[in-house]
Amino acid sequence: MASDKPTIVLLHGLGATGRVWDSFTNTANWSGRVIAPDLRGHGSAQWSDSYSFGAMASDVSDLLEVNEPYVVLGHSMGGGVGAALATGFFGTTPLLLGTIGVKLVWTETELAKLPEVAAKPSRLFDDRAGAADWFLKLSGLLGGVDSDSSLVESGIVHAEEGWKVRQDPRSVLVVEGSPPFAQMFSGLLTPVHMSLGEHDPLVSASDHVDMSTDEPHVFPGLGHNVMVEDPVATWDWFSSLMSPS
Numbered sequence: 001m002a003s004d005k006p007t008i009v010l011l012h013g014l015g016a017t018g019r020v021w022d023s024f025t026n027t028a029n030w031s032g033r034v035i036a037p038d039l040r041g042h043g044s045a046q047w048s049d050s051y052s053f054g055a056m057a058s059d060v061s062d063l064l065e066v067n068e069p070y071v072v073l074g075h076s077m078g079g080g081v082g083a084a085l086a087t088g089f090f091g092t093t094p095l096l097l098g099t100i101g102v103k104l105v106w107t108e109t110e111l112a113k114l115p116e117v118a119a120k121p122s123r124l125f126d127d128r129a130g131a132a133d134w135f136l137k138l139s140g141l142l143g144g145v146d147s148d149s150s151l152v153e154s155g156i157v158h159a160e161e162g163w164k165v166r167q168d169p170r171s172v173l174v175v176e177g178s179p180p181f182a183q184m185f186s187g188l189l190t191p192v193h194m195s196l197g198e199h200d201p202l203v204s205a206s207d208h209v210d211m212s213t214d215e216p217h218v219f220p221g222l223g224h225n226v227m228v229e230d231p232v233a234t235w236d237w238f239s240s241l242m243s244p245s
Contacts (some may be wrong), residue, residue, distance in 0.1 A: 005032030006095055006242070007070040009060065009085075011078025012036070013101070013225075014174070015138035015167055017043030019151040020075070020228060027231040028239070035063055035070075039081065041171030043154050051174040053077075053184075057084035061091045072190075073098040073238055075227060076202070077174060079194075080181075086190035093189045098238050100195050101224045103202040104181045104211070111176065118170040124162035131156040131163035138165060140224050182210040193241050197222035197229070 008030055010021040018036035025034055038045040039056050048055070060081065064070060072094040074082035079099030084090065086097050125131045132147040135155040145151055157166050178184060185192060195217040196203050202224055208216050217237055219226045227234040 003032040005030070007033040007035060007064070007068055009064075009070050009072045009082075009094070010034065010036040011060065011072060011074035011081050012039060012042070013076030013078055013139070014172065015042070015135070015140065015155075015165075016075075017151065017154040017166075019043070019149075019154040020139070020141070020225070022150065024227040024231040024234055027235045035060075037063060038154070039078070041168035043166055047168040047170070051168075051171050053080040053084040053174060053178055054089070056081045056174070057090045060085060064091070067092055070094050071096050071098070071242060073100070073227075074102075075100045075225070076102055080174070080178065080184065083184050083188060083192070086188040086192065088189045095190070096241055097188070097190045097192045098195065098241055099192070100226055100234070101197060101200050101203055102181065102194065104207045105203070106175065114172050114176050118173050120169055122164045122167075122169060124164050126162060128156065128158070128163050131165060135165045135167075138167060141228065144225060144228060182212070186212045193217065195219065195226070195237060197224060197226045200224045 012018055012020045017038045021036040037060060040046060040048045040059055041051060072082040072085060079102035082097045082099060086093050123134060132152045135152055136142040136145060155166055156163060192213045194208060194213050197219045198221055200223055205216055205218055219233055222229045
């Protein structure tokens with residue numbers, strides 16, 4: 001029997017996997033359907049010759065039934081994927097889009113370094129511990145998640161040549177060629193609610209000044225991965241968007 005509740009689609013950030021949402025989904029205890037996929041080039045997902053927010057949005061839309069009602073919560077890169085879903089170019093648009101910690105301002109220097117990072121082969125490690133630490137660093141979770149967690153397990157692999165993360169280095173190119181974020185989030189067919197941690201090193205509330213969205217919600221005392229740092233506060237905020245008073 002179909003649920004009368006919308007499907008919750010959770011989209012992880014660059015370097016992470018869908019398991020980054022585990023504590024959040026446990027907190028939510030949502031009785032409807034929940035999808036937290038590994039986006040292309042991450043975790044169990046296939047590597048690709050092409051990385052873009054649109055390509056990832058197309059992958060996500062393939063997981064949804066025709067006309068399936070759904071809401072999206074996207075972290076960092078996942079927020080950009082959510083914006084692509086909200087354009088209407090990939091089937092049914094979400095009922096609402098929530099974002100966490102989307103990096104809105106990119107310097108020319110940062111953008112110029114992306115092809116260099118993408119061209120580097122995956123780093124190899126002699127042991128699991130080295131690969132685990134590297135995964136946690138790439139996903140911005142070092143010091144916040146145990147190295148023996150299911151999240152870390154989903155992001156590393158032991159290959160014949162050694163231990164390595166499962167992320168395709170070329171996935172950093174998802175930002176390359178995308179329009180400015182103020183433009184990308186403008187004119188969407190879905191209500192958008194943005195948020196960030198007070199101490200997020202990648203984005204600040206002032207970075208949202210050119211956005212067409214309302215003033216972002218700021219999580220006091222938290223950093224970039226607020227859904228990991230405080231899943232209760234994150235769920236309280238997102239669930240309030242789904243059931244506004």
